[in-house]
Amino acid sequence: MVSALLFDVFGTVVDWRSGVIRDVAELARAHGAEIDAAAFADAWRAGYGPSMDLVRRGELPWTKLDDLHRHILDQLLARTGLTGLSAEDKNWLNNTWHRLDPWPDSVPGLRRLKENFIIAAFSNGNVSLLVDMARRAGLPWDFVFSAELFRHYKPDPEFYRGAVELLGLPPSEVMLVAAHHQDLQAAAAQGLATAFVARPAEWGPGQHPDRAPRGDYTCTPSDLEDLATRLSDG
Amino acid sequence: MVSALLFDVFGTVVDWRSGVIRDVAELARAHGAEIDAAAFADAWRAGYGPSMDLVRRGELPWTKLDDLHRHILDQLLARTGLTGLSAEDKNWLNNTWHRLDPWPDSVPGLRRLKENFIIAAFSNGNVSLLVDMARRAGLPWDFVFSAELFRHYKPDPEFYRGAVELLGLPPSEVMLVAAHHQDLQAAAAQGLATAFVARPAEWGPGQHPDRAPRGDYTCTPSDLEDLATRLSDG
Numbered sequence: 490m491v492s493a494l495l496f497d498v499f500g501t502v503v504d505w506r507s508g509v510i511r512d513v514a515e516l517a518r519a520h521g522a523e524i525d526a527a528a529f530a531d532a533w534r535a536g537y538g539p540s541m542d543l544v545r546r547g548e549l550p551w552t553k554l555d556d557l558h559r560h561i562l563d564q565l566l567a568r569t570g571l572t573g574l575s576a577e578d579k580n581w582l583n584n585t586w587h588r589l590d591p592w593p594d595s596v597p598g599l600r601r602l603k604e605n606f607i608i609a610a611f612s613n614g615n616v617s618l619l620v621d622m623a624r625r626a627g628l629p630w631d632f633v634f635s636a637e638l639f640r641h642y643k644p645d646p647e648f649y650r651g652a653v654e655l656l657g658l659p660p661s662e663v664m665l666v667a668a669h670h671q672d673l674q675a676a677a678a679q680g681l682a683t684a685f686v687a688r689p690a691e692w693g694p695g696q697h698p699d700r701a702p703r704g705d706y707t708c709t710p711s712d713l714e715d716l717a718t719r720l721s722d723g
Numbered sequence: 724m725v726s727a728l729l730f731d732v733f734g735t736v737v738d739w740r741s742g743v744i745r746d747v748a749e750l751a752r753a754h755g756a757e758i759d760a761a762a763f764a765d766a767w768r769a770g771y772g773p774s775m776d777l778v779r780r781g782e783l784p785w786t787k788l789d790d791l792h793r794h795i796l797d798q799l800l801a802r803t804g805l806t807g808l809s810a811e812d813k814n815w816l817n818n819t820w821h822r823l824d825p826w827p828d829s830v831p832g833l834r835r836l837k838e839n840f841i842i843a844a845f846s847n848g849n850v851s852l853l854v855d856m857a858r859r860a861g862l863p864w865d866f867v868f869s870a871e872l873f874r875h876y877k878p879d880p881e882f883y884r885g886a887v888e889l890l891g892l893p894p895s896e897v898m899l900v901a902a903h904h905q906d907l908q909a910a911a912a913q914g915l916a917t918a919f920v921a922r923p924a925e926w927g928p929g930q931h932p933d934r935a936p937r938g939d940y941t942c943t944p945s946d947l948e949d950l951a952t953r954l955s956d957g
Contacts, residue, residue: 555891607854617891620841620865631854637889638872655871657789657851 491682491720493656494602495611495634497643497667498619499589500691502599502610502713503626506530508589513571516582522571527693529569536561541613541642551640553615559583586614587621592688596627598713605721607631611652611665613642644675653679664707666716674704682707684716725916725954727890728836729845729868731877731901732853733823734925736833736844736947737860740764742823747805750816756805761927763803770795775847775876785874787849793817820848821855826922830861832947839955841865845886845899847876878909887913898941900950908938916941918950 499505509530517524540557543549562583566574574582602608609632610619616635623630634652641647653660660680667673668688677683683706710716733739743764751758774791777783796817800808808816836842843866844853850869857864868886875881887894894914901907902922911917917940944950 603858607858615891616866616889620890624837624841624865631858632850633866635889655850655869656854657849 490662491606491664492658492662493607493609493664494684495609495652495663495665495676495681496599497665497669497672498610498612498614498622499586500688501666501668501686502595502628503589503591503622504690505534505586505589506691506693509533509585512582512585512588516574516578517571520571520573520578524570529565529571531693532565533558533561536564545642545645553637554586554613555583555615555618558586584621587618588625589622591626591628592712594712594714596629598715598717599629601714601717602720603629603631607656609634609652609656611648612636644671646675646679649676649679649681653681666713670704673706677704677706684708684710686710686712686716724896725840725898726892726896727841727843727898728918729843729886729897729899729910729915730833731899731903731906732844732846732848732856733820734922735900735902735920736829736862737823737825737856738924739768739820739823740925740927743767743819746816746819746822750808750812751805754805754807754812758804763799763805765927766799767792767795770798779876779879787871788820788847789817789849789852792820818855821852822859823856825860825862826946828946828948830863832949832951833863835948835951836954837863837865841890843868843886843890845877845882846870878905880909880913883910883913883915887915900947904938907940911938911940918942918944920944920946920950 496502510526513529514526517526537557540561544552562579566572599608608630610623610630611634612619613636615637616633619633619635622628623633636642636648639648639651653663656663661682664682664684665673665676666684666686668686668691673683673685685706708716708719710719730736744760747758747763748760751760771791774795778786796813800806833842842864844857844864845868846853847870849871850867853867853869856862857867870876870882873882873885887897890897895916898916898918899907899910900918900920902920902925907917907919919940942950942953944953
């Protein structure tokens with residue numbers, strides 16, 4: 490019997506790739522620069538895991554995701570043709586991660602799920618990023634669990650345990666909903682229920698690393714509306 | 724220029740006294756006990772400050788508010804005529820603090836304020852208490868700052884500083900809205916803007932410790948709807 494649902498955000502609830510491409514392309518157009526916005530978005534995201542690893546291994550002190558994103562961005566800008574940006578432009582571009590659009594089923598699915606379950610973001614994004622995103626996209630979170638609250642990035646077990654403790658529930662009453670196997674496996678290792686939602690468009694054409702269910706998940710809905718239907722039918 | 728509003732919850736947004744009286748009276752009726760539900764509610768609340776002081780002075784390790792409430796409740800029950808309660812009854816009664824009703828202006832005021840500002844709970848209540856309350860009462864928080872996140876109760880400065888840091892804003896862009904001088908003075912000491920909202924009914928008839936503005940507050944609205952009007956008029 491599940492009481493609370495935790496949602497991975499980047500890729501599972503929002504389409505990070507299209508949003509980043511949109512803003513990179515807009516800024517490039519405004520500066521008359523010719524760049525491959527999709528390659529830029531993919532390179533930016535590719536820096537995400539390694540930069541969190543630096544924190545996880547203690548090679549960097551705790552650093553919130555906005556600052557990791559900015560560090561990767563500065564390196565990328567130095568390598569690409571997108572030069573001459575003002576400080577304001579760079580801040581605006583770095584905040585593209587605050588302005589991501591939800592997948593079409595996300596808001597209607599979350600609204601339905603909220604009627605019967607506590608629904609919470611569970612993300613490596615920092616608090617202000619997740620709050621800005623939720624306000625813009627209309628994500629009706631009851632709570633926002635950010636890695637910043639625990640100073641541990643997923644898949645560190647401290648983050649999963651910390652969220653369960655704050656909910657005041659047994660782990661088995663908490664379900665992680667995610668499009669990524671590593672996240673779900675870390676949740677299952679802490680006793681949480683798991684729902685795998687495939688998001689085949691997350692990585693754009695040609696890359697679908699997490700397209701099919703793998704492992705022994707509690708539930709494998711096709712999207713968040715389907716999850717609402719399955720959980721309400723018991 | 725304020726960007727985010729933090730709200731004290733008990734007394735400022737919700738009417739704790741009426742809610743506790745309602746549930747104490749209901750349980751007493753069900754058990755045929757004759758007790759003064761208002762005196763019970765006041766005695767329960769009177770234990771709140773001293774129990775947090777034990778944590779603040781390090782005489783108790785970090786203890787969340789649900790557990791402090793339960794400790795005070797157990798002592799009160801032993802002193803009053805309300806005996807023979809089951810474990811389930813006691814849990815239900817302790818959770819009365821999760822089931823408090825908002826003042827009539829709270830939800831409409833918060834909805835209006837949310838259009839232009841980040842709105843967040845800022846309370847000594849634990850996360851699950853505040854989440855349950857918001858779901859039941861329809862409080863449309865963008866975020867819930869609980870003392871539990873920082874393991875520091877108000878008016879410890881760590882709580883105010885911690886919330887401002889997570890918002891990623893300068894303290895002057897954050898306003899605390901509260902019915903209590905101690906809370907507002909602690910916020911002002913950290914550089915936050917302040918709004919005093921008098922809640923003359925908080926303590927019931929005959930006791931109005933924080934009825935009138937005192938000190939140099941940024942704003943002294945009559946209620947949360949008035950705050951929305953004042954802030955939108957700039």
